[in-house]
Amino acid sequence: MTIMDRLVTASEALFDRHGFTATGMDKLTKGTGISSRTLYKHAGSKNALIARVLGERDKRFARRLEVESIDALFKALEDWVRVEGRRGCLFLRALGETGGDTPEINEAVLAHKARVAERIAVLVERDNGREDPMLVEQIIVLFEGATAAAVYRGEQAVVAARQSAAILMAGARS
Amino acid sequence: MTIMDRLVTASEALFDRHGFTATGMDKLTKGTGISSRTLYKHAGSKNALIARVLGERDKRFARRLEVESIDALFKALEDWVRVEGRRGCLFLRALGETGGDTPEINEAVLAHKARVAERIAVLVERDNGREDPMLVEQIIVLFEGATAAAVYRGEQAVVAARQSAAILMAGARS
């Protein structure tokens, strides 16, 4: 395991648990076991570290979404929530904490959201045999809503999203 | 306009725009035009101010949701988003920034979410003539998803949520 892997993995957990701004460099050095000198040599700055954490999380999340149907997509989200916790979308949280004033973070967030939206578009077309931008938008909302509502409603929010998606997909098919 | 009104109104805008942790007391005193001495005399602490801001926002939001149908509820959300902006749910953002470690903030957030969920439950029953917990859960997810997705998809996310809700409501009616 490289220094960068340790750094990103442990930092992600800290950011997710305590928030980005509230997680200071001292908590990062203690939590990762990496000195601030080394941390800055590798990451450059705290914002760059955040952007990198988001980038790696995006990859990990995308791997989970390598499925063959919209229904499987929501099952995958159920799994994700079960093993990774329900603290809401870390990307939107980063955006909210920074007010959109940090370009490197903005880029990471928008790239992630674009990737998920594209994945949904592909699966909608695969399931129903044709493009359907309105339906894609609806599935995006359900996906985002499941993630956010799970914070206070629990896993049942994801189940409800999956059921809703099935109904909307079937309705668009006929 | 009382000191407290000025304080809460201006603070809410600052928190919403820049985030809670990133908005320091100096920005609050300058942004509200209220000295730190008076601020502390009225609010007690920054966390108490945050809780109060959330409480007032909850009231304002609830007033907007005084409608007669699920469809009107999503129309109301469209209006809210148009005039108040699309920076995501300020309550969930507060929760995320504090990691759930601030009891007064937790309470304000959970009270708000419980209130909205109850409103949705009432409207679902009014529209369809019977209780339907699963459908309520689905509408909650759509409502939350519209708020979150609007951050990067724009108002069309709310429109998509409204369309989805109409389909789910109609499907449950038959």
Added chain:
DNA sequence: TTCAAAGTAAAACGATCATTTTACATCGTC
């Protein structure tokens, strides 16, 4: 075995954090 690379530990940087305090101005009211 020596040298450069890469790490830690810890101090220092100036800025900013939330909060309290000191000193002073502006009130409406008795």
Added chain:
DNA sequence: GACGATGTAAAATGATCGTTTTACTTTGAA
């Protein structure tokens, strides 16, 4: 016209912020 209440301005508190630097250790290859 004196008084308590209520506000501002500004300094002080000690802690913590992100970042850099200094001094020292470890390590792997020439």
